[in-house]
Amino acid sequence: xxxxxxxxxxxxxxxxxxxxxxxxxxxxxxxxxxxxxxxxxxxxxxxxxxxxxxxxxxxxxxxxxxxxxxxxxxxxxxxxxxxxxxxxxxxxxxxxxxxxxxxxxxxxxxxxxxxxxxxxxxxxxxxxxxxxxxxxxxxxxxxxxxxxxxxxxxxxxxxxxxxxxxxxxxxxxxxxxxxxxxxxxxxxxxxxxxxxxxxxxxxxxxxxxxxxxxxxxxxxxxxxxxxxxxxxxxxxxxxxxxxxxxxxxxxxxxxxxxxxxxxxxxxxxxxxxxxxxxxxxxxxxxxxxxxxxxxxxxxxxxxxxxxxxxxxxxxxxxxxxxxxxxxxxxxxxxxxxxxxxxxxxxxxxxxxxxxxxxxxxxxxxxxxxxxxx
Numbered sequence: 001x002x003x004x005x006x007x008x009x010x011x012x013x014x015x016x017x018x019x020x021x022x023x024x025x026x027x028x029x030x031x032x033x034x035x036x037x038x039x040x041x042x043x044x045x046x047x048x049x050x051x052x053x054x055x056x057x058x059x060x061x062x063x064x065x066x067x068x069x070x071x072x073x074x075x076x077x078x079x080x081x082x083x084x085x086x087x088x089x090x091x092x093x094x095x096x097x098x099x100x101x102x103x104x105x106x107x108x109x110x111x112x113x114x115x116x117x118x119x120x121x122x123x124x125x126x127x128x129x130x131x132x133x134x135x136x137x138x139x140x141x142x143x144x145x146x147x148x149x150x151x152x153x154x155x156x157x158x159x160x161x162x163x164x165x166x167x168x169x170x171x172x173x174x175x176x177x178x179x180x181x182x183x184x185x186x187x188x189x190x191x192x193x194x195x196x197x198x199x200x201x202x203x204x205x206x207x208x209x210x211x212x213x214x215x216x217x218x219x220x221x222x223x224x225x226x227x228x229x230x231x232x233x234x235x236x237x238x239x240x241x242x243x244x245x246x247x248x249x250x251x252x253x254x255x256x257x258x259x260x261x262x263x264x265x266x267x268x269x270x271x272x273x274x275x276x277x278x279x280x281x282x283x284x285x286x287x288x289x290x291x292x293x294x295x296x297x298x299x300x301x302x303x304x305x306x307x308x309x310x311x312x313x314x315x316x317x318x319x320x321x322x323x324x325x326x327x328x329x330x331x332x333x334x335x336x337x338x339x340x341x342x343x344x345x346x347x348x349x350x351x352x353x354x355x356x357x358x359x360x361x362x363x364x365x366x367x368x369x370x371x372x373x
Contacts, residue, residue, distance in 0.1 A: 002331035004371070007157070008071060008344035008353055009112065010079040012092040015058040019091060023120075023130050031055050033348045037300035040266060044309070046299050048347060051355040058095040061104060067354070068105035071344065074364035075371040076353070078108030078157050079344060080166065085113060085146070086131050087139050100153060110157040111150060112166035113143075115173070135173050137182065144183045148190050159215075159335045162195040166218065170198035170211050180213030200225045200288065210286035216332075217288045218340055222269075222296045222310060222351075226278045266306065271295065271313040275321040280328055287332050290325045291340035294318050294363045297350030310350075315362035322370045341367075 013030040020028040037047040050056075052070070056063040071079070084091040099105065118131035150156060151163035158164060165183075170176040180196050187194045198211060199220040210217045219226050274293075281288060295313035299306045322339075331337030345354050355361050 002334045002337045004326065004329070004331070004339050005077045005157075005335070005337050006075055006339045006341060006367070006371070007078050007080050007110065008076050008341045009346070010081045010109075010344045011346050012058060012081055012095045014056060014063075014345070015092075015094060017092060017094075019131070029057075030348050033300040037348075040299060040304065040306075040309075044297075044299075045350075045358060046297070048297070048300070048350055048352070049357045050347065051357050051360055053354055059098075061098065061102065064095060064099060065105045067344070068107035070354075070364070072107065074353075074361075074368045076341070076344075076367075078110065078155075080110045080112050080157075080340065082114045082168075083111040084118070085115075085143055086118070087134055087136075088142055088146075089131065091118070091131065096150070100150065106155065108155050108157045109153075110164045110166065111147070112168055114168045116169060133172070135179075137178070140179045140182045141186065144186045148187070148192075151187070151192060151194075152190075159195040159333075162193045164195045164197060167196070167198040169201075170214070171204060176214070177212035180211070184213075197289070202227060209284075210288075215287065216336065217286060218338075219288055219291050221291045221293050221342055222274055222308060224291065226281075226290075227274070266309060268309045268311050271310045271317055272320075274310065275324050278324070278328070282330065287336065289336075289338040289340060290329055291342055292318075292321045292325060293342045293351045294353055295350050298348060299350070300348035315359055315366040318363055319366035319370055322367060326370065 011030065016027050016029055024032065034049070035047060039046045053063070053066055056066075058064065068079075081096050082092075083096070084093070096109075096111070099109070115133055115135070117129045117133045120128040120130060147165065151165075156163050167173070167176075170179075173179050176198070183196070184194055195216075196214045197216045197218050198214055200209070200217045201220055201223045202225045203223060281290060293310070295318075296308055296310040297306060299309070325339060329337075329339065341353060343349075343351050343353070345352050347354075353363055353367070355364070
């Protein structure tokens with residue numbers, strides 16, 4: 001059996017940039033939101049604060065060295081950096097640029113194009129676009145020429161010597177197949193083939209399969225497409241007559257949590273619910289790489305109206321989810337064996353493998369213990 005290749009998604013939002021200074025205030029980084037988060041109900045784990053690595057700044061080279069050493073020690077093969085490209089305008093590019101120029105850390109990586117508009121949705125103001133994403137054939141050409149220097153790096157993650165590039169939401173492209181075709185044509189001019197992936201999401205039911213021109217899909221948890229319909233029905237647990245203001249409550253929650261959800265209009269799922277009833281990967285008619293989250297709670301970004309809270313995540317349950325994936329996942333080839341973890345450091349969304357003040361290294365230790373079996 002092929003060895004699994006664990007890849008952790010990586011957010012490069014932990015250093016100031018002029019655009020964030022303008023949009024959010026001088027010196028803004030992801031930590032700005034993280035430290036302001038407050039619990040919304042009894043037992044709600046907020047704020048989620050870093051432990052071993054502290055409130056780091058990605059302008060400092062030692063930070064990424066420490067992250068790479070920690071990830072390697074606990075079985076992570078590489079990082080998948082979110083890549084922000086807006087018609088030639090690049091945001092949050094410094095960590096990857098510094099890594100490319102310095103050669104450090106010597107740790108495998110790939111890129112995922114976060115091809116959405118940049119909006120104020122963290123404040124709940126989705127209608128205000130801060131940086132527009134305008135897709136075009138000309139931009140496809142400019143973009144792939146820019147990416148080639150990363151693909152040539154010896155640390156870049158490959159499948160059969162093909163650099164792996166991920167598009168977050170390919171359905172936002174006017175013609176995903178045409179984009180993939182153009183990219184392959186230009187890459188061939190540099191003497192390389194590409195391995196192209198895109199994410200799939202349950203909420204976009206018209207686009208949950210593999211696009212033409214792509215090699216594989218990645219199930220994006222906690223909004224993935226593998227969860228059985230039957231597991232998405234609301235619990236029958238009764239609350240009082242004001243219960244219609246609850247947005248959604250999934251799974252079996254205790255009465256105190258249900259009451260707080262009712263008061264705060266929260267969308268809460270029990271963490272265990274996320275992996276109890278997943279469709280087997282072999283039921284999909286295309287290559288789809290599994291993923292999982294150590295947790296999810298974007299209270300830090302959305303204040304009193306988080307998109308989703310996964311309640312009662314623990315290292316033990318995370319370990320169960322990893323074990324379930326590895327029992328189900330049959331790699332498509334020796335190198336097509338990726339397992340994506342969302343994420344290494346999404347602190348404001350409450351999904352981070354990096355050590356936190358509550359659990360320390362326990363999520364990483366749980367992950368390593370499964371791999372060692």
